[in-house]
Amino acid sequence: MNLPHLIDLDDLQVAQWEKLIMLAGEISKKPSDYFGRLSGKIMATLFYEPSTRTQMSFQTAMLRLGGEVIGFDNPQNSSVAKGESLKDTVKIMSGYADILVIRHPYEGSAKAASLYASCPVINAGDGGHLHPTQTLTDLVTLKQEKGRLTNLTIGLCGDLKNGRTVHSLLKAMVKFKGNRFVLISTEELRIPSYIRDILQANGCPFEEVFSLEEAIGELDVLYMTRIQKERFSSEEEYKRQNSIYTLDEKKLERAKLDMKIMHPLPRVDEIADAVDTDPRAIYFKQAAYGIYARMALILMLFDGSLPATAIPKPRTGGFSCLNLHCITQTEKYLPNLYKGSGDMLECEYCSQRILI
Structure with a gap:
């Protein structure tokens, strides 16, 4: 059904x-x-x-x-x-x-x-x-606080590799015309290849940079994210990435007066407490939205306003998703579900690309 x-x-x-x-x-x-x-x-x-x-x-x-x-x-x-x-x-x-x-x-x-x-x-x-519901929250927030979902320069900063809120937001905002993205992260925490492919396929301009301080002046929206300790395989790997990006009052001196600061929360130390009183900070309002x-x-x-979701048909073949974090790794009864054609398929569950 x-x-x-x-x-x-x-x-x-x-x-x-x-x-x-x-x-x-x-x-x-x-x-x-x-x-x-x-x-x-x-x-x-x-x-x-x-x-x-x-x-x-x-x-x-x-x-x-x-x-x-x-x-x-x-x-x-x-x-x-x-x-x-x-x-x-x-x-x-x-x-x-x-x-x-x-x-x-x-x-x-x-x-x-x-x-x-x-x-x-x-x-x-x-x-x-x-x-997706955090992204829906983000869209509601942007519409209420910026008045539009188009023609925005949006900076996303922090853990762009593991940040599911980042992935969902990028996938959504490419659908609205005139948006441009500045992706601020370390080399190790860059966006996954499938998200980069989506940006390129939609002809959406983006750049990947290391410095928050140098990028902040051009942004209409700054979307901060924490470095997610629970996504790292070791404490040492996490510590190498943690605390690289912190938004403070000094960096905000370079920002536009009408820039909006968003964060899906919880935060750790990537936004200084002093920023909370800045009128550009809307992350607590974002949570309320x-x-x-x-x-x-x-x-x-x-109420029936949303359509039924199509049930994908299983595909046969001697291949499987190699993503160690995919649900198919633990729930072995799941059917093989892939989308795409030719030699390049994508796991229907986790979006990992599979070359066959």
């Missing part, structure tokens, strides 16, 4: 993004008009890794809409600790709830969950891959 899911914003048309953004803006102006809309509905939140903002904003969104929330925020407190597969957990929980929200450390986990769920699934972050973005998404998944 085909159901509406949100695994990747690319599952939707830009016109549907715009409808979501518009509804979120309307909700933000008068949220009380939407209280109680989903009375009797149940959301299950399956959080296999830690979260504060994403988990609580989903819970807040559902509660404000009049629904109830069940689920877990630590897999060790569930049957996962006993060895239960993702498939079985999803089958059970989608029998209890009307909608599932899943966060998981392995890439492609939300796509895998959608194959077995009997209700809509929302991707709340799958490893270092995608985070996340509630309205998720309220809009939940409403549209329930």
